[in-house]
Amino acid sequence: MSNPSPAAVATPLTQAPALRSITFERGDLELSTGLLDYVIRNDVHTWIRRGGGLVGFGEVARFTTSGPGRFAEGQQWWREVIAAADVVDPLARPGTGLLAFGSFAFSKTSRHPSRLIVPKIIVGSRDGKSWLTYITDDDGAELSPAAAETALASFLDDVEPERKPSQEDRLAPGILTEEQWMTAVSRGVAHIRDGELSKLVLARDVVAELGSPISTAQVLRELAVRYSDCWTYSVDGLIGSTPEMLIKVEDQTARARVLAGTLDRSSAPAGEAGYADRVLAGSEKQQHEHEIAIDSLTRQLEPFTRTMTSHSEPFVLELPNVWHLASDVTAELAPDGEGRVPSSLALVEALHPTAAVCGTPTTVAGELIRELEHLERGPYAGPVGWMDAVGNGEWGIALRGAVVETPTRVRMYAGCGIVEASQPTAELAETWSKFRPMIEALGLPVPLRY
Numbered sequence: 001m002s003n004p005s006p007a008a009v010a011t012p013l014t015q016a017p018a019l020r021s022i023t024f025e026r027g028d029l030e031l032s033t034g035l036l037d038y039v040i041r042n043d044v045h046t047w048i049r050r051g052g053g054l055v056g057f058g059e060v061a062r063f064t065t066s067g068p069g070r071f072a073e074g075q076q077w078w079r080e081v082i083a084a085a086d087v088v089d090p091l092a093r094p095g096t097g098l099l100a101f102g103s104f105a106f107s108k109t110s111r112h113p114s115r116l117i118v119p120k121i122i123v124g125s126r127d128g129k130s131w132l133t134y135i136t137d138d139d140g141a142e143l144s145p146a147a148a149e150t151a152l153a154s155f156l157d158d159v160e161p162e163r164k165p166s167q168e169d170r171l172a173p174g175i176l177t178e179e180q181w182m183t184a185v186s187r188g189v190a191h192i193r194d195g196e197l198s199k200l201v202l203a204r205d206v207v208a209e210l211g212s213p214i215s216t217a218q219v220l221r222e223l224a225v226r227y228s229d230c231w232t233y234s235v236d237g238l239i240g241s242t243p244e245m246l247i248k249v250e251d252q253t254a255r256a257r258v259l260a261g262t263l264d265r266s267s268a269p270a271g272e273a274g275y276a277d278r279v280l281a282g283s284e285k286q287q288h289e290h291e292i293a294i295d296s297l298t299r300q301l302e303p304f305t306r307t308m309t310s311h312s313e314p315f316v317l318e319l320p321n322v323w324h325l326a327s328d329v330t331a332e333l334a335p336d337g338e339g340r341v342p343s344s345l346a347l348v349e350a351l352h353p354t355a356a357v358c359g360t361p362t363t364v365a366g367e368l369i370r371e372l373e374h375l376e377r378g379p380y381a382g383p384v385g386w387m388d389a390v391g392n393g394e395w396g397i398a399l400r401g402a403v404v405e406t407p408t409r410v411r412m413y414a415g416c417g418i419v420e421a422s423q424p425t426a427e428l429a430e431t432w433s434k435f436r437p438m439i440e441a442l443g444l445p446v447p448l449r450y
């Protein structure tokens with residue numbers, strides 16, 4: 001008798017809910033605003049880039065977990081949900097049909113709950129075409145386009161008021177003061193000089209204390225408009241706009257965008273053509289930092305692929321706040337004996353944490369992060385995104401973001417890759433350039449000295 005496959009012997013984690021879903025095509029969205037017309041409630045789930053993507057409303061199922069097995073447990077739960085579901089999806093495109101948004105803790109030692117959330121309604125848009133998915137756990141519910149439109153309309157009744165900046169808004173220090181964080185950077189550099197590791201990513205937090213409650217929807221709209229080349233995410237209080245794609249799976253193809261190497265645009269001389277190319281692409285320190293990040297990603301992805309391509313040189317990615325050295329990687333996924341390619345979440349498990357947000361070697365860097373940062377990263381620098389029922393998904397790295405801890409307290413996170421040539425003051429300034437998208441979207445002034 002042959003051995004049963006691991007999936008067959010795994011014990012169910014929970015009683016998977018019996019979900020039913022229907023997806024249907026809708027008219028084209030308003031070209032100028034696209035999905036943003038739907039970002040009007042604070043509790044929306046979003047994944048938006050260049051006006052397209054997904055906006056989710058409500059919740060019909062949720063799975064939470066923590067620890068080293070968080071990705072594997074998430075995959076198992078999702079398999080059980082899919083097996084028990086009745087899905088009607090005539091469109092069958094990436095992002096249509098049954099779908100979960102997700103956010104995972106950065107650290108395997110974190111108690112912060114990683115989560116997968118299945119919304120009740122999803123408005124999707126891609127290449128100018130839009131669709132609606134309606135998901136229910138209610139046996140008796142009518143599953144029709146009309147019922148879906150009615151459910152969507154009831155969510156859209158509840159519009160969040162705009163927030164005006166208040167006199168009492170302020171930025172408060174996080175866990176470490178600036179001086180303490182710079183000391184941590186110096187210690188990191190010393191460990192690198194000692195040859196224990198080649199790269200370490202150290203992060204810090206600052207807290208926005210607001211005089212009036214946040215309008216999350218307003219912040220998300222601001223981010224999505226200003227940072228349209230980034231992926232604007234919102235999952236259960238984790239919000240931001242990330243320029244870094246950990247992994248995206250569409251059918252047989254996987255894509256990643258690796259960033260490492262940063263230059264603040266606010267300190268750049270005006271009108272000097274080619275400044276970013278010269279200072280960023282021409283810097284040995286930045287190129288070295290970037291090489292470490294791209295090597296770590298391609299090495300981890302390789303076993304899952306048939307072919308993999310990336311440009312031999314990184315390009316300069318221009319964002320409103322910074323320039324980055326960036327590399328795009330495209331891979332054709334290798335099917336297993338049964339013709340199946342790994343799901344997006346299986347690849348996340350293999351790739352996280354990359355050197356872009358942890359360091360190299362991973363284990364040494366992870367230990368030093370715990371020792372030097374004194375920060376509970378929570379979902380910061382962890383995977384955030386969505387996945388559908390056939391393995392497609394997009395998982396960004398939760399950067400340039402914040403956790404809404406209470407309606408008036410928002411904790412922001414930013415970090416930097418430290419290599420042997422790193423200077424603590426320059427790294428501190430770099431964290432401010434990375435806080436800037438969130439600080440500005442919240443309507444707070446950016447501290448002047450940066």
Ligand SMILES: C=C(O[C@@H]1C=C(C(=O)O)C=C[C@H]1O)C(=O)O
Pocket residue numbers: 201203244259260261262324356357399400413414415416417418434
């Ligand atoms: C860690 C962050 O960003 C990462 C670090 C970078 C760097 O050090 O140059 C660049 C992009 C990201 O991979 C962050 O934004 O918090």
